[in-house]
Amino acid sequence: MTRMSDDRLGELYAGTLRLVADLGFDNVTMDQIAEATKSSKATLYRQWGSKLALFVESLANGAPVPEVAPDTGSLRGDLREMFARREKDIEQPPELVGATLQAMKQNAELAEAVRARIIGPVNDRIDLFVRRAIDRGEVASDCPAIPYIHLVLLAPYVLNEGLTGLEYDPDFVLAYIDGLVLPALGIH
């Protein structure tokens, strides 16, 4: 695989996400992605192999799963580190979530890839944080909110803009973690 600079990769990923957000995954062609990102279709296929793989890597590039899990000593600190980081690294068009959900429904292979490459690792990271919090005695091991923590931490990304019409605000998720997520887990 040819080495590309991180900046160049970032441009390619951003261009791919923009096109999928605008046109839908099924409708976008590799020709359009090549044109929009000033690359060649041959390069895109050599590097990623398929439109599906390029799209999933583009999404994964923005997912909040750095290779080393932060260990800040508290669940609040770990979650803030994870979700604040996310804001810095990605620029995702607001239409992207709807387009991705839609594409996942229509394309089982894509759905599987998004779950394996993005949602699974995010959930694993959240599970690690919750286990640590239980070990520290911050959260009761039988706390009834635990099964819903994945859902609740994904919710603001998907729902806030799409259904409420609110502009995305990077501080929103941090306020939401403090105001709702931690209290639900018994941390006040």
Place this chain on the structure above:
Amino acid sequence: MTRMSDDRLGELYAGTLRLVADLGFDNVTMDQIAEATKSSKATLYRQWGSKLALFVESLANGAPVPEVAPDTGSLRGDLREMFARREKDIEQPPELVGATLQAMKQNAELAEAVRARIIGPVNDRIDLFVRRAIDRGEVASDCPAIPYIHLVLLAPYVLNEGLTGLEYDPDFVLAYIDGLVLPALGIH
């Protein structure tokens, strides 16, 4: 406006939602809706005026806002009544949420109509329940989770299936209300 039976209306709404879920709002034509629901395009236009209005009414028909707000004497009871009711009345294709979010992004008039006709009334109803709970002393008026209650109550409908791949389970929302929503509001 011609009177249709509730059963007939239900068939028309279900057929409309099915087609939008399958093809996307933009791609569906009134001809297709007429054919799929064994009605005539003239009837559809006479009754609803536009594809947008027909789609929004189809969605609204499944929204959990009965005309009389239940008053069960507890927030738990009110929420269970509201969200359990929803399960009984509607049959919504799982692709519908993604298709709706996508269409709302691409069509500002549709987004406005969905917010005014569906999301607004649902949120108003939830606000009423929370105000009652504060008046009863169940929830503190300055509880930090209150601003996020709309988001959190919509989340399982949008997220559970789309992002986790779990099959929708009607008991899920009720367990989620007990396990996460009420504890976040300080009700245990």
